[in-house]
Amino acid sequence: MGKKALMLAGKDNVAVLLDDLSKGEDVEISGIEQEYIIKGVDDISLGHKIALIRIEEGDRITKYGEVIGVALARINVGEHVHIHNMQSTLFKL
Numbered sequence: 001m002g003k004k005a006l007m008l009a010g011k012d013n014v015a016v017l018l019d020d021l022s023k024g025e026d027v028e029i030s031g032i033e034q035e036y037i038i039k040g041v042d043d044i045s046l047g048h049k050i051a052l053i054r055i056e057e058g059d060r061i062t063k064y065g066e067v068i069g070v071a072l073a074r075i076n077v078g079e080h081v082h083i084h085n086m087q088s089t090l091f092k093l
Contacts, residue, residue, distance in 0.1 A: 003027040003040075005050055009065030014049040014081050016063065021050070027078075041078040049081040061086050 005015035005027050015029050021040040027050065028037050044050055049063060054076050061069040061081060069086040079085070 002037075005029050006031045007052065008032070009062070011065060012062050013051065013053050013055055013059075014061055014063050015052055017044055017046055017048055017050055020044070020046050039078050041076065042080040044080045051075045051077055051079045051081050053077060055081075060089075 003021050003025055004018040006018055007015040007029050008031050010032060015031075017027065021027055021044045023040060023043050025040050026037050027040055028035060029052065038050070038052065040050060054074065055061065055071045057071050057073050059071045060067045061071060068090055069088045071086055073085050075081055075085050
């Protein structure tokens with residue numbers, strides 16, 4: 001069985017992994033009209049985000065149709081999207 005990730009809105013630029021992903025593995029993006037496959041470039045844990053497109057520094061990170069943060073650096077397709085390369089816009093600590 002292949003690895004899977006969930007994308008709920010067409011404007012999302014990240015998907016949420018439904019399985020642990022190892023670097024170099026393919027992941028099937030589903031939850032939208034057209035399913036497709038991308039290659040993971042990092043080890044990424046279940047529940048974490050994977051970039052669906054190249055996201056430039058300063059670009060908004062969109063998940064489930066909502067802006068959740070801003071990229072702190074360029075994020076390439078298949079990279080792990082987390083606190084090391086994005087700043088949340090949902091709340092401030």
